[in-house]
Each structure stands twice: as C-alpha cells, then as structure tokens.
Amino acid sequence: MAIDITENLFNPLDSASNQVYSKFSNIMKFTEYFGTYGGRTINEKNAVTLRGDCTVSENYSFAANVTSHPVHKSTDITDNARPEDFIINITAISSDASMSYLDTIDSVANSNVGSIIRTAFNDEDSLDAYLSKSQQVFKQLKFWWEKGTPLAVDCAYDVGGLRDVNYDASAFIIQNVSIPRTSEIGSRAIKWNMTLKLVRFARVEKEEIGLYSFSKGQKSSNQVDPKKIPNSKQDKSEEAAKRLRDRKGLQY
Amino acid sequence: MQLYNLPAEKQQPRSYSFSTNLDGRVYNFSFSYNKRSDTYHFSVLDFLGNTLIANIPCLSYIDFMVTKYAMTEILPFGDIYIAATSGDETQDPNFLTFNTTIECFYMSIADDL
Numbered sequence: 001m002a003i004d005i006t007e008n009l010f011n012p013l014d015s016a017s018n019q020v021y022s023k024f025s026n027i028m029k030f031t032e033y034f035g036t037y038g039g040r041t042i043n044e045k046n047a048v049t050l051r052g053d054c055t056v057s058e059n060y061s062f063a064a065n066v067t068s069h070p071v072h073k074s075t076d077i078t079d080n081a082r083p084e085d086f087i088i089n090i091t092a093i094s095s096d097a098s099m100s101y102l103d104t105i106d107s108v109a110n111s112n113v114g115s116i117i118r119t120a121f122n123d124e125d126s127l128d129a130y131l132s133k134s135q136q137v138f139k140q141l142k143f144w145w146e147k148g149t150p151l152a153v154d155c156a157y158d159v160g161g162l163r164d165v166n167y168d169a170s171a172f173i174i175q176n177v178s179i180p181r182t183s184e185i186g187s188r189a190i191k192w193n194m195t196l197k198l199v200r201f202a203r204v205e206k207e208e209i210g211l212y213s214f215s216k217g218q219k220s221s222n223q224v225d226p227k228k229i230p231n232s233k234q235d236k237s238e239e240a241a242k243r244l245r246d247r248k249g250l251q252y
Numbered sequence: 253m254q255l256y257n258l259p260a261e262k263q264q265p266r267s268y269s270f271s272t273n274l275d276g277r278v279y280n281f282s283f284s285y286n287k288r289s290d291t292y293h294f295s296v297l298d299f300l301g302n303t304l305i306a307n308i309p310c311l312s313y314i315d316f317m318v319t320k321y322a323m324t325e326i327l328p329f330g331d332i333y334i335a336a337t338s339g340d341e342t343q344d345p346n347f348l349t350f351n352t353t354i355e356c357f358y359m360s361i362a363d364d365l
Contacts, residue, residue, distance in 0.1 A: 236313060237335060237359065241253035243315050244331055245361050248324060 026156040027051050028058055028090055033150035033171045050140055052092025052192070058155065059089040086198035088153060088172060094137045095189040134190035138179065141192060145174045150199060172196035255333070256358040260351035271299070275329040275362045283310075283356075290346045294356075296326060310334050311344045312354060329362035 032047040063085040068076035131139065144151065150171035154161045162170045176195040185191045258281065261268040267284040278299040283292045286309070295306040296318065304326045308317055317332045334345065339353035350356075 236341075237255060237333060237357075238253065240313070240315055240333055241359055241361055244319065244359065245364060247316055247319055248328075248361070 026159075027055055028092070028156070029154040030151045030172075031154070032144075033152050033169065035150075038147055038149070048140060050137065052090075053095050054093050056091040056093065056191070057089075058091075060155075060157070061085070061087045061089070063087075086170075087175070088155075088196045089194070090196075091191065091193045093185070093189055093191045094133055096132045096134055097188055132188070134188065137190050137192065141174075141177050141179070141194070145177055148173055150201075151196065153196070171199050171201065173199050254360045254363055256360065258332075258356045258358055260356065264347065264351065272358075274327065274358055275360055277328075279304075285347055291344060292347075292350050294332070308332075310350060310356065312336060312341070327358075330358055330360040333357045333359040 029049060029051045031049045032042045034042050034044065034047065036042075062083070065082045065084045066078055067080045067082070068078045070076050143149070150173055152161050152169045153172055162172075164170050173196060174194060175197045178193045180191060180193070256274075258272065259270050260283075267282070269280060269282040271278065271280050273279075280297040280299065280301060282295045282297065284294075285291075286293050289309055292310045293307045294310060295308070296304045298304055305318060305321055308321075312334050314334065315331075317334075318327050319331045334354060334356050335341070336343070336354045339349070343349065343354070345354040
C-alpha cells in the first residue's frame with residue numbers, strides 16, 4: 001500500500017504536525033506570517049512552522065503607556081492609555097529523540113531515524129534532511145532572527161492564533177534568542193529561549209489611473225464623459241465660474 | 253464654462269493618482285486621504301512629476317482652490333471645483349462620500365476667452 005508522503009511527512013521542526021495537531025494545541029506554535037516581504041511570498045503552503053517538543057515556560061507581557069499631567073491640586077489627570085508592548089517569552093526544548101510522544105509515522109519521521117527515512121523521499125531538501133532536528137531548529141531560528149521574519153503565534157490561550165481587534169493575525173518579530181547548551185540538555189537536543197515583540201505593519205495603498213484627456217476640441221479613446229452637475233445645483237457652479245473669470249481678469 | 257469630471261477610483265483607496273490633459277496642458281494629480289481631517293487632499297504635479305502645489309484639502313463649493321495660490325501659473329484656464337452631484341450639498345466630502353455623491357471637477361473657462 002502506498003503511503004501518502006505529502007500528507008504524512010511532517011514539518012521536521014514541528015513534532016505535533018498533521019493529524020496529531022489537535023492533541024497538541026496547547027503547545028505554542030510559530031508560523032511564518034502570510035504575506036510578501038523580504039523578497040519572498042509566504043502562504044499556507046510554504047510557511048515554516050516551529051513548535052517545541054516540550055515547553056518549559058511561556059510568559060505573556062502586556063504594557064500600556066498611561067499619560068498623566070500634574071494639576072494644581074490632588075492627583076494627576078490621566079487623559080490617555082495607549083497599548084505599547086506585547087512581548088512573548090518562551091523556553092522550549094526540541095529533541096532529536098522525540099519519538100517518545102507517540103508511535104505515529106510523523107514522530108518516527110521527526111526523529112533521527114526519520115531523517116534517514118526522509119532522505120529517501122525528500123529530494124528538494126536533501127541537504128537539510130541530513131541535519132538532525134536540533135540542527136534544523138537552530139538553523140531556522142537563526143534564519144528568522146537574521147531576516148527579521150514576522151511570525152504568527154498560536155498559543156494555549158488562543159488556539160486559533162493571536163489576533164488583533166480587526167481579527168487579523170498579529171505579527172511578532174524575534175527580539176532575542178538565547179540557546180544555552182549545558183550538560184543537562186545533552187548533545188541531542190536544543191533548548192531555546194525566545195523573546196518576541198508584537199509589531200504592526202504600515203500599509204500603503206496607491207492606485208494608478210490611466211491617462212485622460214480633457215483638452216478642448218480633442219477626443220481620446222479613453223476620455224471619460226464629463227458628468228454634469230444636476231440642473232438644480234448648476235447655478236452654484238455658474239456663479240463660481242463667473243467669480244473665477246473675474247478673478248483671473250477675464251471680463252465676460 | 254465647462255465642467256469636467258476628474259477620473260476617480262471608485263474602490264476608494266486611500267491614495268490614488270492619475271495623469272490628465274487640462275486645456276492643452278498635461279498634469280499629474282495625486283489624491284490621498286487624510287484621516288485626521290477626514291477628507292482627501294490633492295496635489296498638482298507637472299508632466300515631469302515636479303510638485304506645483306501640494307495638499308489642498310477637498311472641501312465642497314470652495315472658489316479658487318488653486319487660483320488663490322497661483323493666479324494663472326498653475327491652471328491658467330480654470331480651477332478645481334468640488335460639488336455634490338447627489339445627496340446633501342451642505343456636506344464636505346469624507347472618505348465615504350468623496351467620488352460617490354460628492355465629486356471633483358475641473359472647471360474650464362477656456363471657452364470664454
């Protein structure tokens with residue numbers, strides 16, 4: 001029986017990918033933010049997802065700037081509260097030996113054994129396939145940090161992803177990554193501590209409309225027929241035109 | 253007097269621009285929405301893209317929108333005029349009404365010469 005590799009072959013950075021996702025919805029997940037930036041277009045097909053095999057700690061920190069002004073007597077007057085920082089901190093471990101979770105083809109393939117299996121099927125990333133999972137996590141975190149890649153975050157408090165008031169996915173950028181390598185962690189795992197900050201994107205909308213000609217006596221193919229002001233309001237424009245003639249010194 | 257309806261983007265983008273020929277001269281117009289004043293502002297540029305005058309707020313039934321800054325240097329044979337084509341004519345345009353019920357015209361007096 002043929003195995004559908006594309007369905008079952010997981011994201012090597014995400015132990016809880018594919019069918020077992022629902023069981024691990026409480027593990028924080030980072031996905032590249034959909035959109036076009038840095039010369040790449042990220043969509044649901046090519047977005048890289050990272051989730052630790054276990055989370056040591058998570059921390060969510062909100063801050064607001066409350067402006068206040070002193071008055072003659074009593075306490076200060078507060079006139080504005082402006083949300084400023086939303087910072088997420090996570091410490092997680094990704095292990096090369098993550099088979100311990102479950103006995104599914106996903107987690108087998110995620111492991112060291114899996115990297116050998118993957119090599120057979122995954123021609124595109126054949127070089128990456130020889131990397132262990134901890135090496136791949138290190139490489140990915142370094143790439144995100146270098147490129148300033150915005151990430152969407154799914155967490156236990158908001159399984160559908162953290163969103164803003166308009167229900168658009170919030171984007172977070174890595175502010176700091178620290179990867180301690182100690183004797184406790186061992187050589188076959190990576191412990192990563194990451195701080196992310198909420199960012200907002202400026203949106204530029206601009207439209208270019210074609211060339212139009214309103215020249216006297218000329219007709220061009222793309223000319224728009226002038227829409228006349230309704231007769232009831234025509235008088236106003238006639239008066240304005242009269243004032244304009246006077247202003248420009250044209251006696252009529 | 254002849255009124256020409258300036259081309260507009262009906263999808264209401266926050267900023268749009270176009271090139272046009274007004275009484276024999278080519279101009280670039282740039283319109284952008286200003287959230288604080290809740291209306292569009294326009295700039296007039298020459299055919300090379302040099303700004304002639306910038307950021308004039310679009311308000312209804314204002315005389316000499318460009319002429320009051322430059323008598324005949326920028327638009328020698330007319331001026332920009334904003335008027336309601338339907339609905340309440342006492343209102344100034346805002347993000348929703350500009351280019352829908354309140355429109356932007358080029359008022360040409362070249363015929364009167």
